[in-house]
Amino acid sequence: MKKTFLVLSFFVASVLVVIGCHKKEVPPPPPPPPPPVVEKKPEPVKVDSTEILARIRREKLSQAKQKIAAERIYFDFDKSDIKPEFRNVLLGVADLLKEFPELRLRIEGHCDERGTDAYNLGLGERRCNSAKQFLSDAGVAEGRMDTKSWGESRPAAMGHNEAAWSKNRRDEFIVE
Amino acid sequence: MRYWEHRRYYRQLILILSLGLAPGAAAQAPPSRGLPAGEVHLRITSSRIQKYKIVVAPLTAEGLGVAESSELAARIREIVIDDLDYSLRFDVINRRTDDLAFISLSSAKDRVHFDGWQATGADYLVAGSLFAMDRQSMVDLRVYDLSLKELVFLKNYPLETAGLRRTAHRISDDIVLNVTGEKGVAGTRIAFAMPTSELNAELFYCDYDGYNLTPVTSDSSIAKLPGWSPDGYSLAYTSLKGDVDLYLADLRSHESRLLQAAKGVDMAANWCSRNGFLTFSSGFLGDQEIFYLPPGENKPQRLTFSYAMDTEPFWSPSGDELTFMSTRAGNPHIFIMGADGLNLRRLTFESRNTTPRWRPRPYGDKIVLTTEISGVFQIAIIDITGDNFVQLTTAGENRDPTWSPDGLHIAFISDRRGGRGNFEIFTMDWDGNTQRPLTKGFRKAREPAWSPFLDW
Numbered sequence: 316m317k318k319t320f321l322v323l324s325f326f327v328a329s330v331l332v333v334i335g336c337h338k339k340e341v342p343p344p345p346p347p348p349p350p351p352v353v354e355k356k357p358e359p360v361k362v363d364s365t366e367i368l369a370r371i372r373r374e375k376l377s378q379a380k381q382k383i384a385a386e387r388i389y390f391d392f393d394k395s396d397i398k399p400e401f402r403n404v405l406l407g408v409a410d411l412l413k414e415f416p417e418l419r420l421r422i423e424g425h426c427d428e429r430g431t432d433a434y435n436l437g438l439g440e441r442r443c444n445s446a447k448q449f450l451s452d453a454g455v456a457e458g459r460m461d462t463k464s465w466g467e468s469r470p471a472a473m474g475h476n477e478a479a480w481s482k483n484r485r486d487e488f489i490v491e
Numbered sequence: 492m493r494y495w496e497h498r499r500y501y502r503q504l505i506l507i508l509s510l511g512l513a514p515g516a517a518a519q520a521p522p523s524r525g526l527p528a529g530e531v532h533l534r535i536t537s538s539r540i541q542k543y544k545i546v547v548a549p550l551t552a553e554g555l556g557v558a559e560s561s562e563l564a565a566r567i568r569e570i571v572i573d574d575l576d577y578s579l580r581f582d583v584i585n586r587r588t589d590d591l592a593f594i595s596l597s598s599a600k601d602r603v604h605f606d607g608w609q610a611t612g613a614d615y616l617v618a619g620s621l622f623a624m625d626r627q628s629m630v631d632l633r634v635y636d637l638s639l640k641e642l643v644f645l646k647n648y649p650l651e652t653a654g655l656r657r658t659a660h661r662i663s664d665d666i667v668l669n670v671t672g673e674k675g676v677a678g679t680r681i682a683f684a685m686p687t688s689e690l691n692a693e694l695f696y697c698d699y700d701g702y703n704l705t706p707v708t709s710d711s712s713i714a715k716l717p718g719w720s721p722d723g724y725s726l727a728y729t730s731l732k733g734d735v736d737l738y739l740a741d742l743r744s745h746e747s748r749l750l751q752a753a754k755g756v757d758m759a760a761n762w763c764s765r766n767g768f769l770t771f772s773s774g775f776l777g778d779q780e781i782f783y784l785p786p787g788e789n790k791p792q793r794l795t796f797s798y799a800m801d802t803e804p805f806w807s808p809s810g811d812e813l814t815f816m817s818t819r820a821g822n823p824h825i826f827i828m829g830a831d832g833l834n835l836r837r838l839t840f841e842s843r844n845t846t847p848r849w850r851p852r853p854y855g856d857k858i859v860l861t862t863e864i865s866g867v868f869q870i871a872i873i874d875i876t877g878d879n880f881v882q883l884t885t886a887g888e889n890r891d892p893t894w895s896p897d898g899l900h901i902a903f904i905s906d907r908r909g910g911r912g913n914f915e916i917f918t919m920d921w922d923g924n925t926q927r928p929l930t931k932g933f934r935k936a937r938e939p940a941w942s943p944f945l946d947w
Contacts, residue, residue: 393822393843428912431845431861431868431890432715432938433759434816434823436735437772437779437800440756444777463734464756464774468692468713475911 379411380418380490388446390484392427395441397449405446408488409453421461421489422446427480428467439464446486540899543670546584546613547572548598550630554623563652564621567630567659571617573700574663574677579899579920580670584613600633609637615670627651632662634669644669656702674944676895681902681929682707682717682726683916683939694728694740696942699895701916701931707740708747714738716938718760721767723945727760737771751784751791763806764851764896764943768830770794770813772802781815783830794832805848807875808855814838814847814875825860827875838877846891849875850921851898859883859901861890870903872921883923888914893941894921902929902939909934 386408388401397405412418424439424446443462451457472482550568552560575581596607598618608616619632628650634643646665650658660677667675682696694707694714708714712732719726726740727750737751737760751757755774762769767786772779779802782791795801799819806813807827812834814827825838825847838847843863850857855875862871862882870884870892887907894901899921904914908928916936919926930936 429868430843431803433729433772433803434800434845436715436729436756436758437774437802440735440774441778441800444774461734462755463731465731466715468715468731469690 376415376418379415383408383411383418383420383488383490386488388486389481390442390486392480392484393430393438395438395445397445402449405449406453409450409455412450412455412459416459419459419461419491420450420455421463421491423487423489424462424464425469425471425483425485425487426467427483428470428475429480430467432466436464436466439466442484442486540579541671542580542582543615544584544613545575545581545615545617545666545670546608546611547575547617548596548608548619550618551599551620552623553620554628556623560621560623560628563623563628563650563655566655567621567650567662570656570659571663571666574660574675575666577700577900578663578667578675578677580667580673580675581615584611603635605635605637605640608635613637615643617666621650630658630662632665634666656698660698674897676897676900676944678945679896680942680945681893681916681939682719682942683936684713684715684717684728685936694726695936696726696742697929697931699941701929704931707742707745710738710747716759717940718762719940719942721762721764721943723943723947726940727762727769727771729756729758729760759803761805763810765806765808765810768806768810770804770806772804781813783813794828796832803846807849808852814849814858816845816847825858825873836877838873838875839880844871848892848894851894851896854898854921859892859894861892870901870923881923883919884926886926887911889917890914891938893939895941896943900941902941904937904939 386404388397388404391398412420422443424442426435426438430438440462443464447457447460447462450460470479470483471485472479547568550564552564554560572583576583596604598616603616603618614637616635616637617632618635619630622629622631630648630650632648633645635641636643644665648658648662663677664675667673676699679699680696681699682694684692685695686692691711692713692715693709694717695704696707697704707726708728710730710732712730714728714730716729717726718728724742726742728738728740730736730738733752734754735756735758736749737757738747739750740747751771751773753773753775756779757771757773760769760771768783770781770783772781779800780793781795781801781804782793784791797817797819799817801815801817801819803816804813805815811830812827813830814825816823817826820837822843823845824840825844826835827838828835838858844860846861847858848860849855850859857872857874859870859872861868864882867888868890869882870889871880871882873880884903884905887905888911889903889905892901892903900918901921902916902918905917906912906914909915913935914937915934916929916939917926918929
């Protein structure tokens, strides 16, 4: 009886040891690999999408800057009111400025060579302010806009005729 | 009583007599307004500039290096003759030495051949000697009244070769002052803006006759619209660096400092020669409005309140009023207002008119301006009552007039020689006579500002 008990106990103990050993050896390999693999696969996908979005936005910002910088609005002789055909140009500039709140705008006003210098500096200033007022009405915060009048000192086209003058009576837009 | 005061008294006496004799002439005299009679008559003599006949004898050369001294003496004589001729106060007789029928006439001190000189028809004789010494030469100058056969004045001028033109101008102004009692403009200068590259323009000044071109600013930007301080030692100007602000350039230290930098365009500075008040226009309220600044203060006072452009303010000689340009009536026109901004009146009603400049004393009853005639800008003059609008220029385009401080000359820019848009500085008499280019070897100058009388 005692002998049988001893054998049984030995058997049980050895089984327990074996089971214990098995338990230790089996779990480590399977669980760690699956979670990392499962987690690593979604992670790169998420990082890629934000970078792509940011890159797209950077490209759109750069395009917006180029688009705004390429815009010109032109004025009639001795006038500073926005002509109807340039309202869409300014609305486009306003949309871009609202899409990219980090942009600041400098509006630069120019005149043709006719007229005296102080008068043209004042007229250039009025042409800046007309565009600034329009953009402000279209929802661009005034604090994001500066103005600078060049008067007649930075002509876009040389020449002393209406063809040149009409190109020189303008607002240009500098984005920062 | 100084010599010229005698002379003026004599002139007044003749004038009073002639007024009494000529029917209707007296009616042209302004109402006396309680002024002493003498002053009223003085104003009449002033509006008609009396010309004296003057002859300038060859300056004798003495001392070392006689040949060289003779050369210097001849150059001084030429400059003095040009100055006296330009002054509008003299008819210069027989200016070429080889024309002188009287070449043998003595002009030596104590041996002046008065009868001989008087026979040339001259009222006055300028005579003198140049003493060449080792280090410095000296001009000894004498002016005689030929009818009274007496010395009007004599003076010695130290002479350095580099400053020969300045010395000659000083001699000319002393002759004008001592004979007529009025200050001469030979020592004045003209400031202006001139391009230094495709993108930059700086301020310069030159002598009133176009010589001695001198740079003022080195902003590497566009400097415009100079205005002289009353003491003649600095220029207020508009710089396009930044958002267009007013700066002050010191002509002695060659340094510039910020004068006014409000948001928007600050420009068109003009100083009152009587009280030193500065006036300018600023756009920080949305469009150009006119302000003034008393000397030593830094808070500008506002003078205009229109929803239009008000700029180019310019003080009257008394400082009691300003003329300015405004678009409050649509096109640009010329207005006058009191120094308090009140008593506004409009001077021009047709075309476009800009750059009003009030004529200096003693003729402060006219304003010169730029007006558009058939699409081209021209210089015109108008009474401060708005009457007597007279066009002074016709050849090419002409603009930016500025008065000499004696009120007898106008400098302006014209493209009549250079072709459309290629402006250079010209001058003319106040009535449009004797239009001629000022610039000597430099072109494309614009926005001239004639200095006050200078003591340097």
